[in-house]
């Protein structure tokens with residue numbers, strides 16, 4: 001992974017040309033997102049007003065710059081307008097979040113993701129025209145609620161009413177090829193993948209035979225997928 005030591009528009013312009021993302025706001029959420037992008041091989045330009053944060057992340061992101069993101073001039077100097085994707089991870093300072101998004105939209109950034117702390121904040125960002133508004137606290141709360149109430153080991157709602165649930169296979173599903181289990185007809189769900197103890201995940205097919213210690217990914221309407229995960 002290339003690292004850039006010169007702070008300035010030329011360097012950030014080079015980052016913008018690569019598979020890269022600019023992350024504005026390096027609080028807990030922005031930092032975690034930026035580090036995960038780096039781990040996945042994406043170049044990241046991190047921007048924050050806080051000098052200490054910038055110093056702390058200096059060697060961990062492709063480049064980290066201290067700047068006030070509400071100032072169009074500062075963002076232009078950093079060539080943020082040349083990035084295809086920008087994430088605004090400023091939450092509590094709603095005014096700074098809105099101003100930053102407005103500047104980015106005005107500069108014509110093609111894809112903007114922005115974090116909202118509540119519905120009111122999110123609505124304003126959507127009305128501004130932000131392409132993807134995310135609600136990390138709300139979404140995580142919803143997700144954990146599903147984990148707490150059932151047998152799911154992990155849970156992702158793909159969209160309203162449709163989910164992927166990680167669970168142990170119910171006893172009645174073990175020892176029979178999935179194709180003969182009547183799963184889709186009877187329960188309205190699909191087992192998309194499975195993992196044997198100590199092995200990797202594999203796509204499931206009609207010949208897959210599950211054991212009681214396996215893990216499975218159940219895909220289907222949320223109620224059915226969750227209900228199925230709870231069968232023993």
Ligand code: ATP
Nearest residue numbers: 025026027028029048049050068069091092093096
């Ligand atoms: P988290 O929950 O992710 O820690 P938060 O919701 O508390 O974050 P904020 O405190 O609003 O979010 O901001 C996150 C980061 O954004 C902070 O590190 C802050 O310094 C930075 N930030 C806030 N305003 C600006 C701005 N105008 N320009 C650049 N960075 C900013």
